[in-house]
Amino acid sequence: MRTASIKDVANHAGVAVGTVSNVLNYPERVASKTRERVQASIAELGFVRNDVARQLRAGHSRTIGLVVLDIGNPFFSSLARAAEDAAAEGGNAVVLGNSGHDAGRELHYIDLFEEQRVQGVLISPVKDITARLKALVARGTKVVLVDSPAQEGAFSSVSVDDISGGFMATKHLLDIGRRRIAFVAGPQEFHQVTDRLTGAMRAVAQVPGATLEVLQASDLTVLAGRGIGDALVARESLLPDGLFCANDLLALGVMQSLTMLNTLRIPEDVALVGYDDIDFAASAVVPLTSVRQPTTLIGRTAIELLTEQLESPEAGPRSVVFEPELVVRASTGA
Known part of the structure; x- marks a missing residue:
């Protein structure tokens, strides 16, 4: 059975393809009755948007890459959960990579996330990979260091003293x-x-x-x-x-x-x-x-720092350092 296309939805609802696109991406631009008719056609036809095509047009996805040192450590799993919750509030999703303290595996995830055109990469690096991350930024992918201070303010970062x-x-x-x-x-x-x-x-x-x-x-x-x-x-x-x-x-x-x-x-x-x-x-x-x-604060602050970079590209890197508590x-x- 052929998957319904955006053109099929437009024909079924009796509207232009551009109207369907607006319902999917800018629903506030469409009159409520027209929007409801398009949404009903989407549901009836079982239409699923092609997000890969949207990413190609936009140049990035709605996903954020997160690379942690050891997901088996509850510190990092709690941090990842906090970042995921904060990202979801902005309509984004976090894709997790576990380096397992392996520098080669870490670089593999960075390459993979760049290929997937993620909005940004949050990373707890195994070792100093400043050069690789600078190359990532130069090609348009934002970077935030997590649980690690940035050297000489090269990137935004969130860490603990x-x-x-x-x-x-x-x-x-x-x-x-x-x-x-x-x-x-x-x-x-x-x-x-x-x-x-x-x-x-x-x-x-x-x-x-x-x-x-x-x-x-x-x-x-x-x-x-x-x-x-x-x-x-x-x-x-x-x-x-x-x-x-x-x-x-x-x-x-x-x-x-x-x-x-x-x-x-x-x-x-x-x-x-x-x-x-x-x-x-x-x-x-x-x-x-x-x-x-403050695990939750670290995860949420990482998302906030990334959002700042996405919304204000001209702003410089910012580092946040939290004090621990005995x-x-x-x-x-x-």
């Missing part, structure tokens, strides 16, 4: 009397990890007698955190009395290891702090103290 977050997490451990602090780091090519470590170092430097050890995890996952916890349990040298993990998934993995083996108590032996304040943090076996990022729970004795 992770140095401040690392400082407040570590200072909290020091304030409750812990002096042998360890930072559980994920791969340090991610600026989020290095910034949080920088904040931790600044806090420790302010307290005489305090020390900071870096425990290198293989990834930013629960499984990698369990590996760190297992290593601590098996360790014969002096243990840290305060642990600050680069994200909540690592912290939950450490907690699983320590509580399952019943060797080290939280917080009596080791006080534990995570980062992101994902939903699982509050419901952990020992409710987790964490540094909260949420204290039982894992540090609250």
Whole structure:
């Protein structure tokens, strides 16, 4: 059965093809009775607009590309949901790409989104890809960095002050009397990890007698955190009395290891702090103290920054940096 065309709808409703086009794209320009007649014909014929053709004429689609580092991390899934909700309010849709911390896969999604003529690309980059993104912008696709500050104001960006977050997490451990602090780091090519470590170092430097050890995890996952916890349990040298993990998934993995083996108590032996304040943090076996990022605000602000660029192309890039918040729970004795 042949799919109904816009011409079929026009003939069925007794109007010009241009009138049908206006009903689809600018309904306010069409008289209400004519609009209703066209809409009735669309419903009766089962007409579905060809959005690919519309994109070719307009030069872009109603979609926005979003590339995140790890959709398995609840921080990014919550961020994506917030961006999706904000985009929907403007009649747009978000198409998600998960780089999985893979730079090659990230570039594949950028190429794919450009081919699809998306309105813009929101991206949490694996590493510095300024040159590739500048080329994207030069060809007409807007870019907003998410959870990452832009270098030298090259792009609009929305991020959180992770140095401040690392400082407040570590200072909290020091304030409750812990002096042998360890930072559980994920791969340090991610600026989020290095910034949080920088904040931790600044806090420790302010307290005489305090020390900071870096425990290198293989990834930013629960499984990698369990590996760190297992290593601590098996360790014969002096243990840290305060642990600050680069994200909540690592912290939950450490907690699983320590509580399952019943060797080290939280917080009596080791006080534990995570980062992101994902939903699982509050419901952990020992409710987790964490540094909260305003996930919903980050996602919605990314869409707002993209909309600004689309509506005012002459306006320069704008960066928004949010302050994190320490949420204290039982894992540090609250």
